[in-house]
Amino acid sequence: DAMVIQNPRYQVTQFGKPVTLSCSQTLNHNVMYWYQQKSSQAPKLLFHYYDKDFNNEADTPDNFQSRRPNTSFCFLDIRSPGLGDAAMYLCATSNMGGQPQHFGDGTRLSIL
Amino acid sequence: SQQGEEDPQALSIQEGENATMNCSYKTSINNLQWYRQNSGRGLVHLILIRSNEREKHSGRLRVTLDTSKKSSSLLITASRAADTASYFCATYNQGGKLIFGQGTELSVKP
Numbered sequence: 001d002a003m004v005i006q007n008p009r010y011q012v013t014q015f016g017k018p019v020t021l022s023c024s025q026t027l028n029h030n031v032m033y034w035y036q037q038k039s040s041q042a043p044k045l046l047f048h049y050y051d052k053d054f055n056n057e058a059d060t061p062d063n064f065q066s067r068r069p070n071t072s073f074c075f076l077d078i079r080s081p082g083l084g085d086a087a088m089y090l091c092a093t094s095n096m097g098g099q100p101q102h103f104g105d106g107t108r109l110s111i112l
Numbered sequence: 113s114q115q116g117e118e119d120p121q122a123l124s125i126q127e128g129e130n131a132t133m134n135c136s137y138k139t140s141i142n143n144l145q146w147y148r149q150n151s152g153r154g155l156v157h158l159i160l161i162r163s164n165e166r167e168k169h170s171g172r173l174r175v176t177l178d179t180s181k182k183s184s185s186l187l188i189t190a191s192r193a194a195d196t197a198s199y200f201c202a203t204y205n206q207g208g209k210l211i212f213g214q215g216t217e218l219s220v221k222p
Contacts, residue, residue: 042212097208103154
């Protein structure tokens with residue numbers, strides 16, 4: 001089945017230690033998104049790629065970066081995680097703008 | 113902000129009852145979408161209703177849209193324990209960003 005896969009499902013890192021979350025898709029969608037979701041809140045968009053074009057949200061901290069080496073893969077890098085970065089990180093894809101998004105099951109990030 | 117509001121924030125019902133969630137948004141839209149999120153999982157797209165549609169059905173789901181009031185509702189009929197989840201409405205803004213409502217947490221008790 002075509003899907004969006006996030007690895008790992010759970011990630012524990014130390015305060016200030018860089019961490020990378022990964023997302024892959026078999027849907028061949030043009031657009032890939034990264035969201036941060038904290039408990040009992042709606043997902044918050046961090047950035048998205050439309051093909052290779054990177055679009056950063058104005059309020060996304062500089063600490064967060066992303067790479068999309070090809071259509072199928074996208075990575076979220078957190079350079080120096082702080083306690084406030086503990087959250088669920090969701091990857092999503094869509095065929096084009098304005099269409100339903102397909103989400104992975106997320107990576108829950110804990111900071112020690 | 114285009115962020116919509118949903119009510120109620122939490123809803124607890126018995127199995128077999130109907131559940132209704134409401135969503136309001138602020139700007140003009142092309143479509144409005146509803147998503148479900150089970151605890152600890154990603155969001156799942158349920159249904160999309162276009163701005164020129166007033167009602168849409170999918171299985172036990174019924175969605176209405178009133179563009180004059182900038183509001184939508186999601187009705188789940190004959191609810192089951194497996195319907196327990198958070199439900200979000202969402203619309204795209206002109207910048208192509210999907211804006212979610214705050215969500216309704218539905219609990220269906222067996």
